[in-house]
């Protein structure tokens with residue numbers, strides 16, 4: 001941003017995925033001059049996705065990062081300002097609301113929360129130690145490093161199928177390791193992975209340890225039917241086991257459910273009047289770019305109405 005950072009804004013939008021950026025387009029076009037606190041991972045989860053084939057308007061599909069760049073450019077047409085920092089805390093009792101980012105403080109009459117969700121990890125010490133050294137949660141970011149190598153993808157949902165299929169572009173072999181025999185993945189994505197000659201399914205199997213000192217050399221896995229423990233020799237491990245909401249900074253400030261998703265009271269309003277939510281931060285059911293964008297639109301319209309009533 002070339003202009004000085006504002007000390008007050010009518011609408012602060014926290015997050016810059018499809019929900020946040022759509023909210024920004026709508027609030028910008030309503031002449032609210034919204035301030036987007038975009039986070040350190042600008043663009044959200046779609047920045048680490050490849051082909052998006054189900055976002056209407058792109059008959060040939062569109063790459064995730066390209067879609068997000070276009071959404072941001074569209075928002076920037078309407079006097080929307082951006083700060084690429086994370087929010088540290090928000091005081092929802094203060095009026096106007098008070099927001100602290102890593103380097104800045106400002107107040108806002110209304111807030112749209114759209115910080116989305118992040119990849120889940122298995123929680124093994126060896127997994128954390130080898131993150132960035134062969135363990136990854138982002139095939140698009142890191143697949144390139146595994147050209148001609150054998151790797152494993154963990155999970156049984158659409159993310160795992162998508163990552164495994166994508167990684168066959170680089171890897172010589174992809175083991176799809178899943179803890180059950182049934183899959184959450186959609187039929188079409190499961191069949192695509194199953195029919196790929198480079199993908200081998202390793203089922204009823206749990207990861208006990210990621211092996212390797214300085215970089216990944218294998219996976220210690222246990223078959224949960226036979227209790228047999230074996231080693232899978234791989235140089236890369238992609239963990240694709242779902243996501244958790246990025247709601248840590250909201251602790252105590254707003255009502256969240258047992259798993260951390262923000263609770264919606266009515267029409268995208270949270271438990272605090274004047275604070276709205278959109279996208280994966282509350283939606284653990286659909287979690288699609290298009291539903292997040294739709295929710296961002298609705299939250300912005302609700303914020304606009306709230307401000308009009310308040311004035």
Ligand code: NAP
Pocket residue numbers: 121122154155156157158159160162178179180182183184185186240241242243285286287
């Ligand atoms: P998901 O559907 O929740 O699947 C998570 C998978 O990881 C499940 O198979 C689960 O096993 C496994 N898992 C979870 N915790 C685990 C652990 N601690 N150890 C081992 N395995 C574990 O998540 P997702 O695949 O990220 O998909 C989320 C949503 O995004 C879905 O609605 C999906 O359709 C959508 N999505 C769509 C696309 C697309 O259309 N291009 C791509 C990606 C995602 P269990 O089944 O045993 O619980």
